[in-house]
Amino acid sequence: MRLSLEHIENVLSLEEAPQEKQGGDVLVSAEWPRNGHISFKNADLRYRPTTELVLKNVSFDAPAGLKIGIVGRTGAGKSTISNTLSRIVELERGSIEIDGVDIAKVELSTLRKRITVIPQDPTLFTGSLRFNIDPLNNCSDERIEQLCKKAGLKQLMGRLGDDRPEE
Secondary structure, eight states: OOOOHHHHHHHHHHHHSOOOOOOOSBOOOTTOSSSOOEEEEEEEEOSSTTSOOSEEEEEEEEOTTOOOOOOOSTTSSHHHHHHHHTTSSOOSEEEEEETTEEGGGBOHHHHHHHOOOOOSSOOOOSSOHHHHHOTTOOSOHHHHHHHHHHTTOGGGGGGSSSOOOOO
16 A cells, blocks of 8 residues: 555644643542542633633532432533543643542543543443453452442343353
8 A cells, every 4th residue: 555645644643633631740649539529610621722611610519429410401511521530621721629639630541540430321342341340450350249239230240251150
């Protein structure tokens, strides 16, 4: 296959695409986040510099352990709020704190390893259910079974990726 000038220009244009901010200047403890208190403080966000704000001065506290739902019409920003928690999109102004730590100052890989956001349209990856639940293999089978029971998913336990019979 011969590369055309157009192909080369397309590849080179990727270098100019905005990149995610990787680094962070706050080192968090191995236990962070311990409680899970989330606080949005005057958060503004737009997807591109030339577009309108999608989030405008959003402020709220979600105390640790509280189950919350975000509701609103199409385009109200529900998914955007979720995406800001894992810094898929970055705030233009304001901050988001988890247990008192500004997530913009936490290394991106650390943040994404420590929190879980369940999207509206969940995706299962190729592999066992166990792999999808714990892709980094951080938890024992027993811990995953405990969590499945706690979440009311006891019926899935026989399908975690081995031949254990259901209880």
